[in-house]
Amino acid sequence: MDAKAKILGRIRKGQGSEAAVSNETADILSARIKSHARGIIPKRGQIPLKDQIALFQKKIEALGATVAHVEKAEDVPTAVQRYLADNNMPSRVKITPSKEVTDLPWGEIPTLEMVEGAGKEEDMVGLSPAFAAIAESGTLMMASGADTPSTVNFVPENHIVVLKSSHMRGSYEETWDMLREKFGEAVMPRSVNFISGPSRTADIEQRLIMGAHGPKELHIIMVNDDA
């Protein structure tokens, strides 16, 4: 008997049955999975969009991230340039090859060098679009794909995220439904990352130190497209 059969056998013995679950039980359990039934959703996120945006910003700033607002997507390159200049960061930026961000008018800021691709060791700044954001805890949701390599979120020293305000949700559960709508039922992108602030550690005497392995700075440029 292989290990799988042995393990399942021991579990079933403990549950007081010899065989796998009955068809009837299997139907109930499978229906439970497919129903996406939600548990308790904290009320704090169940508020109008405008307030969700404010809550998100308050939460993620408290976690050490910075947030800038622009009125339209075309304004993003200027906001990136300003952020890099204000923080003495190099003007070479690794950008995910996704139209959503590559189509922005980067050419208007000739000092910026936008390099498309996956995150590499030498990258000082990475830029990627958020799939969604969650107000409840000040959390970004990133979804990987051919044009959104997840390494851009983690490998560069500093991370800039472009977030559409219309993608703001109150809870994690609402963003799972957004994912299902885009990718299909029970289909996940290879990597889904919830990000709440820049990297940190408290492994030396419980002192909070920023920039452990992931990005040292996290900057969010929010495009106000919800109006």
Add this chain to the structure above:
Amino acid sequence: MQVTSRKFKENAHDAMQDENLRAALGRVKQGFTTARANAAAELPEFEDLRDQARDIKDHVLENLDYYLEYFEQKVIEAGGQVHWCSTAKEARETILKICRDVDAKTVTKGKSMITEEIGLNKFLESQGVEPIETDLGEYIIQLADEPPSHIIGPAVHKTKEQVTELFYEHHQQYGYTEREEDPEKLVGEARAVLRHKYVTADVGITGANFLVAETGSTAIVTNEGNGDLTQSLAKTHIAVASIEKVIPTLEDVSTVMRVLARSATGQEMSVYTTFSTGPKRDDDIDGPENFHVVLLDGGRSEMIGTELQELLRCIRCGACMNHCPVYHAVGGHSYGWVYPGPIGAALNPQMVGIEEAIHLPNASSFCGRCEEVCPVRIPLPKILRYWREKSFEQQIGPKPQRWGIEIWGFFAKRPWIYRLMTKTAVRALKLMSGKKGKIRSLPFNNGWTAVRDLPAPEGATFMEQWKKREGK
């Protein structure tokens, strides 16, 4: 890892003499408990979420066979593989085979208690594969060649000065020839040293906080981002998890997530929560080419349907040890195996045998704080009592201890003799203490009175006082 639970008393004695450890444990007591209390107070739904998290885990355990097979099916659909392993040995060999198949020389590792449980690092080293821990705490204790002393803060017992010395000793080969004392710079040093290792490693091994049946995803929770670099930059990703980590849906995960970080560090969310599903897709430009899940049983299936089943609800947040007066006094290493604190005292007797771990269930004052703060409401004191009964029944403890319990049992079952005895004892002790109200030494109790005086009882027994106040 080597089990030293049998030496709990000696371990604890040594630990209490260790000044560095005292300072470190003081920080655990202060830092973690305050942070958790604040996080819980901030979320009005917190207590109800704990109930739901408990119910979700119970539901999983009642249908564990179904969810595990469902999960496996989904992993396969996403292009990954699941390896079922009954024992630690099987898990080690499975992981080694995956490493051999890709001709791996080095392996980066995210934090994983299961790999500690199966003693993976030493095994890989012995087989010529170099494991590199990337979580800062795990990295520090790997350099120190020590086991973790806390499940979420493995190096919580180390001082900054000790880290300075460890890095000075091990980082000279990378050009760091000065003793670095600033903690921020120490973190920077580890970051720089490990940066290149992620890229050159052949295999990345992580643990998993959750296995999502619905989608076949494994999920990890970190603050440093090391787990993400580990699993996205190596060609092969192995997620190692025990069977009880499976959760039905993404909605269920969301509920459990809400209590996990709050209970652990007092954060609302850890910085990074990452769901990995299968290897890189055909048109992806990054991500691992192979995705393996190593599922470890390790004695857990035998707990199903027993008094110990509730232990399998554990989500490894560490709140029980953060709030445990015994852990605060003796630290994690005293427990002598991978899992310290109340969860270790309840779990280790099952994992390593009650003969080996007999002291652990006894190292408790039954204050009940562990159960109070457990996000999935595991009745830890009840399970510790279960082990005490077991060891008494099986006559495992030392004879004088068992006799003591038998004598006490004799009186406890005969209340009138018990009351007479306590009445006599209270008065005798009061006489012994004289005018000082304290007893300097007591026959058979020199271990206790050697370092402190016993305050003498004053007046009546509890039952006498209870009667006098008419139970008010």
